[in-house]
Amino acid sequence: MPVILDGDATAAAWRARIKARADESAFVRAGHRPCLVTVLVGDDEASRAYVSRKHQDCEALGFASRQIDLPASISQADLLALIDILNRDAACHGLIVQLPLPAHIDAGAVIEVISPDKDVDGLHPLNLGRMLAGQPALRPCTPSAILALLREYDVPLAGRRVAIIGRGLLVGRPLAMMLADRDVDAVVTVLHRGVADLTPMLRDSDVIIAAAGQPDLVRAEVVRPGACVVGVGISYVDGQMVSDIAEDVAQVAGWVTPRHGSVGPMTRAMLMRNLLNAALSQT
Numbered sequence: 565m566p567v568i569l570d571g572d573a574t575a576a577a578w579r580a581r582i583k584a585r586a587d588e589s590a591f592v593r594a595g596h597r598p599c600l601v602t603v604l605v606g607d608d609e610a611s612r613a614y615v616s617r618k619h620q621d622c623e624a625l626g627f628a629s630r631q632i633d634l635p636a637s638i639s640q641a642d643l644l645a646l647i648d649i650l651n652r653d654a655a656c657h658g659l660i661v662q663l664p665l666p667a668h669i670d671a672g673a674v675i676e677v678i679s680p681d682k683d684v685d686g687l688h689p690l691n692l693g694r695m696l697a698g699q700p701a702l703r704p705c706t707p708s709a710i711l712a713l714l715r716e717y718d719v720p721l722a723g724r725r726v727a728i729i730g731r732g733l734l735v736g737r738p739l740a741m742m743l744a745d746r747d748v749d750a751v752v753t754v755l756h757r758g759v760a761d762l763t764p765m766l767r768d769s770d771v772i773i774a775a776a777g778q779p780d781l782v783r784a785e786v787v788r789p790g791a792c793v794v795g796v797g798i799s800y801v802d803g804q805m806v807s808d809i810a811e812d813v814a815q816v817a818g819w820v821t822p823r824h825g826s827v828g829p830m831t832r833a834m835l836m837r838n839l840l841n842a843a844l845s846q847t
């Protein structure tokens with residue numbers, strides 16, 4: 565039986581540590597609370613559920629939060645103007661504009677106007693650039709979550725072959741950078757749609773991280789026995805949420821995430837970590 569990379573339990577431990585750190589800080593002792601502001605454009609059901617969980621996490625940690633709901637018809641100019649106001653609002657320490665945005669809004673332009681100091685998603689080009697330069701930065705939540713989960717379970721990474729499927733901005737691209745960093749030392753291969761056959765590289769990998777959003781993309785037959793497999797990607801088939809990793813992967817893997825609800829809770833824990841760091845750095 566593989567070791568299950570339990571994101572729920574690991575996230576609970578992280579939340580406890582984050583709360584302890586907050587409670588010990590001069591900021592909280594002086595009666596302040598880190599405050600997250602989320603902006604939800606439109607009424608996508610999944611986005612609403614994601615945002616709601618972020619507010620629940622804030623409440624559980626004693627952090628403040630505020631949700632701003634905007635109609636899907638809002639213009640890009642009006643959205644940017646609102647972000648400008650929130651950037652200057654000293655009561656807002658962390659700011660998230662929930663993605664995806666309606667097609668008429670350029671998500672890149674939106675991310676770029678968020679103050680890098682309040683960019684708790686860690687997706688602003690300045691924060692990504694700082695990370696690349698080895699400088700302190702608010703780091704993207706999902707790649708941080710994956711690394712924290714692998715570390716929690718002592719999955720060997722130094723000198724090991726790690727295949728990341730997907731080169732998206734949210735997961736694959738920043739994760740590759742983090743795993744190849746000097747303090748992790750993994751040997752990273754990034755796979756993507758331009759690779760005709762993933763199988764030889766997956767079979768050769770000690771760790772597979774699937775962040776493509778393709779149902780059952782990684783099956784047992786492409787996993788080396790004893791390898792570690794992390795499912796990140798999510799897609800929907802007939803209204804049902806499906807993982808990038810097939811059920812039979814658990815029969816061969818040495819470590820595996822549950823097909824749902826492992827990287828997600830950890831991602832939210834990393835968001836709370838970023839929020840606390842952002843609040844403490846703004847005081």
Ligand code: NAD
Binds near residue numbers: 732733776827
């Ligand atoms: P993205 O759409 O930007 O990138 C997807 C990447 O997967 C692309 O680089 C593409 O080349 C690659 N890809 C797609 N199909 C492929 C295939 N058949 N073979 C090889 N490569 C393929 O996605 P993203 O924003 O980086 O997110 C990746 C996935 O992770 C999505 O499914 C997203 O929903 C999920 N996600 C999960 C969490 C979580 O907390 N669990 C958080 C963020 C993103």
